[in-house]
Amino acid sequence: MFDKSSSMGFIGAGKVGGTLAITLANAGYSVKGVANRTYSSAEELAARIDGCAAHPSYQGLIDACEVVFITTSDGAIGQIAAAGEWRRGQGVVHCSGAASLDVLDKPSRSGAVPGAFHPFQAFSSVENGVKSIPGITFGIEGDGEMRTYLGEMAREIGANPIFLNAEDKALYHLSGVLMGNLLTCLAAVAAQVWEKFDYDRADGVKALVPMMRAVANNLETSGIPDAVAGPYPRGDVGTVRKHLEVLKARFPEILPMYSELALAGLPYAIEKGLDQSTADEISDLINGFKT
Ligand SMILES: NC(=O)c1ccc[n+]([C@@H]2O[C@H](COP(=O)([O-])OP(=O)(O)OC[C@H]3O[C@@H](n4cnc5c(N)ncnc54)[C@H](OP(=O)(O)O)[C@@H]3O)[C@@H](O)[C@H]2O)c1
Known part of the structure; x- marks a missing residue:
């Protein structure tokens, strides 16, 4: 079962990755790793979070964390998910409002548990993003323990969870x-x-x-x-x-x-x-x- 103590990592240190990593760490989640195409951005974000390490490779982060958020641009989510080697029972989550869970097909077939955690907000920077989280809505996809985990996560950061079916996402x-x-x-x-x-x-x-x-x-x-x-x-x-x-x-x-x-x-x-x-x-x- 995923919970607040599950180790989390972020692939993608942009506006949404940075905002969520910092917000969740501040809320007591165990944010342990960041990886990014441009490594220096992973180092900068990791340096802002106690106990968080920058990973030079995506696979290193996938191996080190129980729950992996892929917070890259939409087009890269499926590629990164497809290129990784995933473990049974591991969590993998994206934050796209346009994509559904099918972009996480490869990890799902490996037994990982997919989810989507889409902030219904416009982000222009990490700094403004962190301030803008309380009161917003997160659109969540996922079943069973992932649904419970992400719903609780939204509430823990002062946001409002709603749960979506794939056909309603657009x-x-x-x-x-x-x-x-x-x-x-x-x-x-x-x-x-x-x-x-x-x-x-x-x-x-x-x-x-x-x-x-x-x-x-x-x-x-x-x-x-x-x-x-x-x-x-x-x-x-x-x-x-x-x-x-x-x-x-x-x-x-x-x-x-x-x-x-x-x-x-x-x-x-x-x-x-x-x-x-x-x-x-x-x-x-x-x-x-x-x-
Ligand atoms: N911005 C919003 O208002 C907003 C709102 C809700 C949801 N979202 C969702 O949040 C996710 C991230 O968006 P964002 O606004 O945080 O984007 P962003 O600030 O532009 O950051 C994009 C991130 O993706 C990485 N990236 C881009 N192309 C890549 C590729 N081909 N391979 C690997 N990494 C790549 C970038 O790495 P580099 O640092 O190397 O460029 C950067 O870390 C998306 O799924 C988006 O739909 C965004």
Whole structure:
């Protein structure tokens, strides 16, 4: 049975490997080894954790640890798993949101116990990553003792475990991409609008970020649909018409995006109390501008 005292090692000393190795060591897990394609990064990470050694070879780390996290870029996980010699009963875990457990096929066939431990968070550095772990969600795959071990691991570092089936992993991952990646793109487009009235997008970012924080806070405190605000739940057809007209005249490139987002959001406006006939009027108006 894996537990907090099981010796752990990380292959991959990047943002996620570094964040998890340090966070888990701080939480009392027995982080004993790090290996990395660029050896100096393994040495740097190992030096930050008491009792942790840098391994010059992946196999040396696999041999030394009971649980091995492969925290390389997604494309390398399967290659590293396939190249290693694994023991029966050993744990092997990756942190990809896109890959499922099939990339760990070789260790599984050798009797190792596979798992996935995906942090539902965007990491830009190890330092910020370590601070950002409490309160986040980890998407976990694995059976039996691996499921129990990884669920407990998430809770031990102040995070929230959820358990996934392989067929749901892509849906789960795209939800994170909508938020972590495409929300940033939406913010970039919203900032770009400021260039249409003689400010630049940095001014737009300055104005939009406090609003993004308030939106996140409203979502956390009020949930959906109460956090959904603006002209749609108000049923403000005239304002929506003005938006569509000005986009058509001055920023037609984003008219389709605005229209699709508005239509996708209408059900939440209805849930919040918008009457069906006004919702239909808004929907017809938007669809009229789409054609
Ligand atoms: N970043 C995020 O926001 C985020 C969020 C959730 C999950 N994840 C997942 O976490 C895992 C690691 O991502 P990351 O953001 O930590 O990446 P990262 O900071 O870019 O680090 C990538 C690591 O993979 C190693 N690597 C890259 N290509 C390799 C190859 N061909 N062979 C061997 N090692 C290779 C790098 O070694 P070198 O030091 O030699 O370059 C480095 O240690 C991925 O599965 C990713 O999907 C990332």
